[in-house]
Amino acid sequence: MGKRVTRREVLKAGLGAGALALGTPAILTYGQGEQTIKIGDIDPLTGNYAAEGESQIRGAKMAMAEWNAKGGVLGRKLELVVEDNASNAGISAQKAHKLIDQDKVAMLIGSVSSASALSITQVAHQAGMIFMVTGGHTDPITGSQCHWSTFRICTTTYMLAAGLAGTLHKKFGGKWYFLTPDYAFGHTLQESYQSLLKKLGGTDLGASLSPLGTNDFSSYLIKAASTNPDVLINLTDGQDRINSLKQAAQFGLFKKFAIGGGLSELEVLQALPPEARTGWATLEWWWDQPHTPHVKEWVAAYQKAHPDGSYPSARTWFGYAAMHSVALGITRAKSLDAVKVARVLEGMELPPEVKLQPNRVYFRAADHQLMSSEFPGEAIPDGKYPNIFKVSQIIAGDDVALPATATGCTLDYPA
């Protein structure tokens, strides 16, 4: 019996300590004389896109550290408040409300899943707050559902498709079957590929829609193989892409037809065993750009901050560019007022030490889409990390984006 009481006491003590730990930092934060500028970051730390989410947060923190080392923004330090959305659209909206109402953040950045990003754009727009979409690709974010308050770092699904479709058609042939994740990102990416395929004069053999977070792709792959395509256009990303490629490799499908397309990432490539690490895909940034200024230094700075042997990915760059854009916007607007900052960001070009790629990178004024490059290329099966992808060319965003007049975006600034 005595034992039981002791345990209870320990528990109570533990609870007390826990409550203390929860309470203290808030008091401390408000006790500090100079208030920080809080930036809310909603990214997946769990679920299908957890690896990508972590990279985006790392990038944002790097940029924040650079600004804080120079004395912050408008004389105030930046502070990143990170919330996990598990790539769930509902949770994303909740977290956005929490950051806006409770944490009183000045701006929002983040998200990997397009569905999450779309849901946060609504909340941010209602609150009159800028949301810098770090990594949700679906077209409507800067297209039919664009807002004055939404800006986007990563490229659109159309840009992703336009950077690669021609190459796939020329190299492997025009009979395509699609493996598509069943949500906003997959749908718009597939539409883009289909419209490009039509222009190229190819044959659309159909598509399998797989729910986000699918483990077993065997049945989808059986269906795909039964159509005898020239190319299986794999539009999945993250964990789904790892699962589908691993299983396709075991089924020997890479020997039957080409598998490529869609968006790949360093995070995905490094999680694939050699036999599944093959095929053509588009990346949106690559660490190995020997002729681009500042890239080598940036990679070194990343590795100094994260001595775990990893290399920065496109996602790291997204987070980095998002935080820099926000900080640059506030600095140039000399204000935290969302409309003023938005006006400054329109047309703003990223400086060379931030853009880290050869082409001109700027926020298009008409739809708030960052015109950054596509890096299509081929995975290297027998390469050793980080040399596991060969970029074939770096295409400027301007060359693959739909013209601003064709995106369906009309910005809705408050009157």
Next chain:
Amino acid sequence: MQLLFFNVFNGLLQGVFYALMALGLALILSLSSVINMAHGGFLIVGAYLAFTLTPYLGFWGALVVGPLLAGVFGLIVEQTLVRWLYKRPDPLYSLLLTFGLALIIQDLTRTIWGAQGLPAAVPEALNQPLSTTLFFITGYRMVILAITAVVTIGLYLTLRYTLVGIRIRAGTRDLETVASLGVNIYKLRALNFAAGCFFAGLAGALASGILGLTPPMGDSLLMPTFVAVIVGGVGSLAGAVLGGLLIGVAAGITTTYYPAASEAVIYLIMLVVLVIRPRGLMGKESIFE
């Protein structure tokens, strides 16, 4: 027609895998009445340990030692945390505890091995289809089939013919009587819990050959596992196997006609079973009725 045949066959192979995952969960649930939400956690512990040990022990060595270590880890968790809750009749306590554990284990995995996926590989010989027409029958899936068969039969024989097994079976019926006959039920339950975690670890180590080895891997496998147990019948090991096979085949058939519903169909089956026969296809009348 060929597509349907392919998908039924493929569904069976997938179902075998669900069955293997469900065995450990069913074992713990039936004797300890613990709804182990941390099952996915033990799954990734086994998978990560096996991956880490592969360079030293080879694929097969790691496949044995990794899950064994997951079992030892399960034993420690049982001895330090879970066993305090046996006295409380409400399963909510153990549910909350194991739910918390699931989050902690996943985060620890992320801290130790990183959020980025690891390239878990399968021996070259197993990593290809056995025939070009039936390309979905790979050496690796045959290995999973064989292991599941061996494990299921072994478990059946153990429960049927060994003293420990007979005590476990008796314990699932009436733990108090077993205790009053002088059997140390704490030891029995600890052993049972560890065995359940071993099976989870084994399923996890095998899963990492097909899926990406990332910290959330356990989450996505946990749901089909629970569905297999509930459909098959809580408390019945044969039911867990049957449940696994059933949802595998159902998902396969659905994919032939309406792929987008292939994930939803397993929950639909669970719904129907819960309405018509809440104890599950082969379950005993107890926990849910």
